Amino acid sequence: MKKSLYSILFLLTMFAFxxxxxxxxxxxxQALKEMGSSQYIKDFTxxxxxxxxxxxxxxxxxxxxxxxxxxxxxxxxxGPANTDKVIMQxxxxxxxxxxxxxxxxxKTYDEFSYVCRKAGVYNLLFSFKGGQEGCAKAVLSLVKxxx
Amino acid sequence: xxxxxxxxxxxxxxxxxxTACGGSSNKGGSSDELTFNxxxxxxxxxxxSEEVMSDVIQNISSPVEMASLIKSTGVDFSQKILNxxxxxxxxxxSFKRALNLGVYSADLGxxxxxxxxxxxxxxxxSIKSLAEGIxxxxxxxxxSLKRLATNSNNLDSLMQISISSFNxxxxxxxxxxxxxxxxxxxxxxxxxxxxxSGKVIEQTNNKSLINRMAEQKEIINILEIILNxxxxxxxxxxxxxxxxxxxxxxxxxxxxxxxxEPKTMEVDGKxxxxxxxxxxxxxxxxxxxxxISEINALRExxxx
Numbered sequence: 383m384k385k386s387l388y389s390i391l392f393l394l395t396m397f398a399f400x401x402x403x404x405x406x407x408x409x410x411x412q413a414l415k416e417m418g419s420s421q422y423i424k425d426f427t428x429x430x431x432x433x434x435x436x437x438x439x440x441x442x443x444x445x446x447x448x449x450x451x452x453x454x455x456x457x458x459x460x461g462p463a464n465t466d467k468v469i470m471q472x473x474x475x476x477x478x479x480x481x482x483x484x485x486x487x488x489k490t491y492d493e494f495s496y497v498c499r500k501a502g503v504y505n506l507l508f509s510f511k512g513g514q515e516g517c518a519k520a521v522l523s524l525v526k527x528x529x
Numbered sequence: 530x531x532x533x534x535x536x537x538x539x540x541x542x543x544x545x546x547x548t549a550c551g552g553s554s555n556k557g558g559s560s561d562e563l564t565f566n567x568x569x570x571x572x573x574x575x576x577x578s579e580e581v582m583s584d585v586i587q588n589i590s591s592p593v594e595m596a597s598l599i600k601s602t603g604v605d606f607s608q609k610i611l612n613x614x615x616x617x618x619x620x621x622x623s624f625k626r627a628l629n630l631g632v633y634s635a636d637l638g639x640x641x642x643x644x645x646x647x648x649x650x651x652x653x654x655s656i657k658s659l660a661e662g663i664x665x666x667x668x669x670x671x672x673s674l675k676r677l678a679t680n681s682n683n684l685d686s687l688m689q690i691s692i693s694s695f696n697x698x699x700x701x702x703x704x705x706x707x708x709x710x711x712x713x714x715x716x717x718x719x720x721x722x723x724x725x726s727g728k729v730i731e732q733t734n735n736k737s738l739i740n741r742m743a744e745q746k747e748i749i750n751i752l753e754i755i756l757n758x759x760x761x762x763x764x765x766x767x768x769x770x771x772x773x774x775x776x777x778x779x780x781x782x783x784x785x786x787x788x789x790e791p792k793t794m795e796v797d798g799k800x801x802x803x804x805x806x807x808x809x810x811x812x813x814x815x816x817x818x819x820x821i822s823e824i825n826a827l828r829e830x831x832x833x
Contacts, residue, residue: 447588449741499806524593529601
């Protein structure tokens with residue numbers, strides 16, 4: 383009995399350590415590498431875990447300001463333990479209208495480019511399909527500015 | 530031996546669980562770094578909660594984008610329009626340090642965008658000094674930044690690491706409920722970005738830059754909310770009053786929105802989405818001159 387308890391504690395320790403390592407700086411480095419030649423602006427940490435009472439995870443939201451006549455790139459690196467890829471959604475200021483998403487025609491892309499034609503505040507939301515748990519790092523970068 | 534393992538396992542489990550749940554925002558902080566006993570200490574209750582403030586501050590436009598747009602106009606780099614690094618000796622209050630940390634961050638973005646690595650180090654020294662003055666120096670790994678700055682092959686990394694350091698610092702300040710400091714840094718950076726743009730507009734009359742400056746009208750309202758939130762402090766109140774003059778200069782700028790055709794396409798396996806809304810900006814030369822004049826006055830107030 384005692385032995386099992388130690389084993390569980392040991393596994394728990396290893397699991398916590400692995401979870402932390404999987405979603406740390408290495409994942410950010412991967413996202414930055416996949417950003418390519420774009421100009422880095424900001425990065426986002428996504429860690430969605432279920433609380434005891436929850437059946438599903440929700441979403442995490444960030445506010446951003448985008449300029450007009452500018453092409454941005456939103457790319458994401460998923461934690462290796464994720465069951466599914468993280469879903470990114472760019473919504474309007476009020477959060478009512480989805481303007482862009484990496485989920486398109488049933489396929490989840492690791493990035494999308496967004497040509498912004500109206501300066502303003504936007505909301506960037508991250509979630510997992512079916513409310514699963516997971517982690518990811520996302521990067522917002524500048525591709526080009528149109529005259 | 531087994532008992533030892535038991536304690537060790539429990540300690541490790543506790544430590545790792547704590548770090549796993551703690552997130553990245555608490556890294557690098559210790560209790561003495563939170564002490565901030567001068568003009569930026571929060572005494573009165575805020576009208577907006579720290580959470581709302583945190584959300585609002587994130588909406589300030591990045592000065593790096595402005596620097597990139599300036600470079601795209603083809604105009605030459607000009608060091609004389611930047612705030613001089615030796616000016617830091619004049620910034621003796623946390624209020625001034627925070628504002629000018631923002632100013633130097635925008636200058637650094639401009640310098641990096643033009644790959645002027647010969648002057649980067651002196652700006653990094655100023656940034657480091659001001660950051661330490663407001664107890665957030667731990668976010669700047671000066672030796673790494675200096676090493677990157679002295680190698681022209683590493684300029685992209687330098688840009689990335691310096692922006693990332695600012696982002697981490699900003700995130701830390703907001704998590705530590707020091708949004709007042711954070712708000713001053715973003716205000717300083719935003720004003721400096723506009724100031725540099727104004728200088729380039731005076732020189733080139735570039736249409737893209739004029740439009741970019743005009744569409745910053747929305748930011749004024751955000752900054753007004755932020756600064757008014759701390760207007761119980763005299764220095765914030767003064768900054769708010771000066772910002773109000775800039776807001777007045779922006780009043781005539783007209784921004785309309787037209788609904789166009791949204792486009793989603795796959796290009797070489799990558800998803801590209803074009804926004805359906807298109808904004809149109811109407812601003813007269815006189816209005817831009819008035820805006821630039823107010824920006825110059827506000828910037829002088831900040832850097833003097």
